[in-house]
Amino acid sequence: xxxxxxxxxxxxxxxxxxxxxxxxxxxxxxxxxxLTDITxxxxxxxxxxxxxxxxxxxxxxxxxxxxxxxxxxxxxxxINAALADAPELVNGDPFHKAWMVKIKPGDRSGLxxxxxxxxxxxxxxxxxx
Amino acid sequence: MATNTTAxxxxxxxxxxxxxxxxxxxxxAGASAAWLPPSDVPCVDPAFAFGEDAVDTAGPEIPEIGEMxxxxxxxxxxxxxxSVDANFYPLGSCxxxxxxxxxxxxxxMPGFARLHPYQDEADVQGILELFHRxxxxxxxxxxxxxxxxxxxxxxxxxxxxxxIINAYxxxxxxxxxxxxxxxxxxxTNPATCTICGRQACTVKSGADGRVDLKDLRxxxxxxxxxLMITNPNTVGVFDEQIAEIAKIVHARGAQLYLDGANMxxxxxxxxxxxxxxxxxHFNTHKTFSTPHGGGGPGAGPVGVAEHLRPFLPVPQIVRRxxxxxxxxxxxxxxxxxxxxxxxxxxxxxxxxxxxxxxxxDGLRDVAEKAVLSANYLAARLRHRFEMPFPPPYAxxxxxxxxxxxxxxxxxxxxxxxxxxxxxxxxxxxxxHHCLMVEPTETESLDTLDRFVAAMxxxxxxxxxxxxxxxxxxxxxxxxxxDEVSAARKPNVRWRPQ
Numbered sequence: 001x002x003x004x005x006x007x008x009x010x011x012x013x014x015x016x017x018x019x020x021x022x023x024x025x026x027x028x029x030x031x032x033x034x035l036t037d038i039t040x041x042x043x044x045x046x047x048x049x050x051x052x053x054x055x056x057x058x059x060x061x062x063x064x065x066x067x068x069x070x071x072x073x074x075x076x077x078x079i080n081a082a083l084a085d086a087p088e089l090v091n092g093d094p095f096h097k098a099w100m101v102k103i104k105p106g107d108r109s110g111l112x113x114x115x116x117x118x119x120x121x122x123x124x125x126x127x128x129x
Numbered sequence: 130m131a132t133n134t135t136a137x138x139x140x141x142x143x144x145x146x147x148x149x150x151x152x153x154x155x156x157x158a159g160a161s162a163a164w165l166p167p168s169d170v171p172c173v174d175p176a177f178a179f180g181e182d183a184v185d186t187a188g189p190e191i192p193e194i195g196e197m198x199x200x201x202x203x204x205x206x207x208x209x210x211x212s213v214d215a216n217f218y219p220l221g222s223c224x225x226x227x228x229x230x231x232x233x234x235x236x237x238m239p240g241f242a243r244l245h246p247y248q249d250e251a252d253v254q255g256i257l258e259l260f261h262r263x264x265x266x267x268x269x270x271x272x273x274x275x276x277x278x279x280x281x282x283x284x285x286x287x288x289x290x291x292x293i294i295n296a297y298x299x300x301x302x303x304x305x306x307x308x309x310x311x312x313x314x315x316x317t318n319p320a321t322c323t324i325c326g327r328q329a330c331t332v333k334s335g336a337d338g339r340v341d342l343k344d345l346r347x348x349x350x351x352x353x354x355x356l357m358i359t360n361p362n363t364v365g366v367f368d369e370q371i372a373e374i375a376k377i378v379h380a381r382g383a384q385l386y387l388d389g390a391n392m393x394x395x396x397x398x399x400x401x402x403x404x405x406x407x408x409x410h411f412n413t414h415k416t417f418s419t420p421h422g423g424g425g426p427g428a429g430p431v432g433v434a435e436h437l438r439p440f441l442p443v444p445q446i447v448r449r450x451x452x453x454x455x456x457x458x459x460x461x462x463x464x465x466x467x468x469x470x471x472x473x474x475x476x477x478x479x480x481x482x483x484x485x486x487x488x489x490d491g492l493r494d495v496a497e498k499a500v501l502s503a504n505y506l507a508a509r510l511r512h513r514f515e516m517p518f519p520p521p522y523a524x525x526x527x528x529x530x531x532x533x534x535x536x537x538x539x540x541x542x543x544x545x546x547x548x549x550x551x552x553x554x555x556x557x558x559x560x561h562h563c564l565m566v567e568p569t570e571t572e573s574l575d576t577l578d579r580f581v582a583a584m585x586x587x588x589x590x591x592x593x594x595x596x597x598x599x600x601x602x603x604x605x606x607x608x609x610x611d612e613v614s615a616a617r618k619p620n621v622r623w624r625p626q
Contacts, residue, residue: 034561039616062612063557087617 003028003121004095008114011123012069015095016111019102022077023111025070026099027059027090030124035061038090041083043101048076050103052110057100059090071114074105149606152202153623156194190625209606211552217576219506221525221555221565222315222363224393224415231486232418232479241478246470250455256474257454260446263430263481270392270484270492271409272400273432279442279472286410286429287321287357287388289442292464293408293433294355294384295325296440300462305354305383311340313364313559318357318388327354338364338518340374349381355407359388361523363559365503367394375405384408384437392416393569394500394524397493401432408433417480426473428480442467498570499524502577506568509581513588517560525567527560530591537591537598539564544609545590545601549583 003009007017007024013031017024032038040060050056055067056076079101083089089098115123176184194202212218218225236242240255250257260278267276280286291308298305308322311332319329332348333341340358349356356378361367368374375385387401387409393416395401401409413419413428433441443463444456456471487495500523507516507526514528530542539562543553555565568577590597602608 037613037616039613060616062616088613 003117005117008071008111008116009120009123010069010071010114012067014069014071016071016114021104022102023072023074023105023108024099025056025068025101025103027068027094028120028124029094031066032091032094032098035059035064035066036091037062038087041087041090041100043079043083044076046076046079050074050076056103068100070103072103072105072110073107074103076101077104078102149202149205151623152192152194152199153190153625155198155202156192158193160193160195160198162194162196162199211547216550216552217568217572217580218552219554219566219568219580220552221365221527221567222390222558223421223555224390224412224524224567224569225421225552226393226415226418226569227571228418228420228479229483229486232482235482236475236478241474244474251453254454256478257446258448259478259481260471260474261448261454263477263484264446266481266484267411267430267432270396270400271389271406271411271432272402273406273409274402274435275438275441275445276430276432277441277445278428278430278477279466279468280410280429280431281468281473282427283390283410283412283415283429284317284321285467286412286431287317287386288324289429289431289464289467290386290408290410290433291321291325291327291355291357292467293431293437293440294386295327296462296464297384297437298354300440303351303382305352307350307353309345309348309353309356309383311358311362313338313359313362314357315359315363315388315390318359321357332356334362334364338362338366339368339370342370342373342377345374345377349378349383351381353378353381353383355384355386357386357388359390361391361394361525363391364518364527365522365525365565366518367523371404379405390415391524394496396496397489398496402434406434408437413476413480418483419476419479426476428473428476440464444471446471495570496524499568502568502570502572503566506566506577506581510584513585517563524569525565527563527565529560529563531562532588532591535591535595537595538562541598541601542587542591545587545598546583547602548604549579549586551580551583 004015007015009015009028013028015026015028038059038061042058042060044050044056048056050070050073052071052073054070056070057068059066059068080099083098083100092098213225213227241259244253244256264276264278268274277289280289306328307330308327309330309332310318310322312334322329330348333344335341345356356374358368358371358374360371378385384407385405387406389409389411392411396416408431410429410431411417413430414421419428439460439462441460441463443460443466444458445460446454447457448454484492503522503524503526504520507520507522510528515531516526516528518527520526530537530539539556542564543556546553557563558565568580587598600609
């Protein structure tokens with residue numbers, strides 16, 4: 001599995017990629033594969049405040065429902081509206097096309113504790129869910 | 130009409146689904162299965178009575194069908210049901226035990242079935258005595274000081290229990306906002322915390338499926354209202370640390386709440402009060418063989434320790450000094466009513482019948498056989514199916530099917546079991562890719578052996594003919610349904626073409 005090295009990862013399988021003064025957030029291919037066919041992505045409205053370590057949205061598959069966790073506090077600047085009609089994008093291209101939200105972080109310190117691609121890869125290999 | 134059929138392993142031939150139209154697609158204009166007598170009151174023009182706007186001149190689009198076709202339609206559907214009356218149903222966590230017929234007989238007795246809740250107390254002493262006796266029986270089984278029968282389901286029992294705990298803390302001038310639940314908890318536990326205005330916090334489990342005591346110690350504090358725990362837990366192991374867990378929780382003034390979902394493994398063996406439980410609910414449909422229903426009616430009696438008694442819901446069933454039975458409303462600290470009247474009386478009659486039919490020794494036998502059946506199946510399947518938690522198990526166990534070089538999933542195995550006349554086990558919960566098997570105490574050794582044989586056959590197929598498993602079921606009127614489209618683009622209403 002190819003894990004992009006241009007971003008960082010939470011143990012709960014969300015990725016965070018800097019883009020100007022925003023952070024793009026999505027879930028990893030490992031998470032999408034584990035969830036199987038995604039049927040619904042519930043994202044917050046633009047402007048919603050998010051908190052580090054707390055859920056900002058929910059994702060549903062035919063098998064399970066999972067919370068989407070933010071690594072930083074801040075406000076939602078943009079959401080990927082395409083996912084509302086095409087949740088299957090998350091299965092197909094979770095690292096690029098199926099980004100979920102862009103957050104304007106109030107404080108980026110939460111990012112320091114995140115895993116890089118290599119650490120995340122061994123986290124997945126260890127079977128940690 | 131041409132009928133496509135497929136032979137099942139047992140030789141039964143089941144017609145394909147497309148040969149059976151929906152009820153809306155059957156019948157002919159004017160056909161009917163009902164004849165109404167002529168009206169003996171003068172007809173009133175509805176347009177005159179209700180106004181032109183209120184009248185639908187087109188009439189309802191409901192099926193018109195003769196009685197014989199109507200009976201056949203529903204009989205055919207009924208014959209397709211997969212039920213515990215017809216099939217082994219090892220659906221883990223759900224405890225699909227047999228519902229004895231004698232329960233139905235008791236509940237149908239006119240003295241119970243034809244009562245009205247507004248009848249005078251003196252005329253309904255029979256059911257009141259039954260409520261009181263059931264209350265005493267559940268107190269005996271749990272070891273707790275007092276039980277309310279009012280909650281109408283397990284989840285409502287949880288809510289009642291947590292409301293009682295909150296009321297207790299408030300009475301001591303404390304407002305505790307946190308409730309801890311282990312990561313193996315049923316989804317209803319955190320939901321209950323949220324409904325009761327508390328914040329649900331997760332406590333980690335160790336690799337053996339038991340609570341991580343260090344994490345519990347770190348998290349429980351003076352803000353913690355309770356720990357909600359299921360024991361045996363949802364991965365099928367009994368947490369022997371429970372007395373220690375109770376000590377840790379109580380040391381900070383928090384309460385220990387037991388989700389009684391798995392009481393089937395403890396009946397007559399251990400009383401929750403004896404390992405430190407302050408409050409718990411029973412699921413009568415799991416433990417005491419009342420029907421699982423289609424979401425109801427149900428019952429979720431709640432038991433509490435001495436210090437929580439003042440907060441129980443009103444009214445409470447009591448036996449008066451003169452030997453009559455009635456309601457006690459005089460409980461000023463009560464959380465109030467949680468259900469109209471006194472809960473689901475028909476369900477309570479069934480639970481009481483089960484308890485009395487078995488007696489104390491019989492109930493203990495239930496737990497022993499449920500545990501023995503689960504461990505028997507696990508022991509016979511261990512060499513082929515990976516089991517992530519070490520035995521012994523309680524009344525259920527988890528396996529994670531992994532076969533070298535195979536992409537067959539737990540779903541495929543579950544679907545293939547249907548071909549053997551066995552209901553699929555619980556899938557993909559509480560851990561990824563698992564199957565959770567709960568045979569219950571009511572299955573014979575012969576049935577358990579048939580399950581083992583089916584699972585071993587499927588294991589062989591995964592290695593030699595995986596396509597057969599991946600495309601199962603082969604014997605049913607409906608094969609693989611398209612779950613993905615059903616979830617992404619649900620079509621929930623029939624419309625004429």
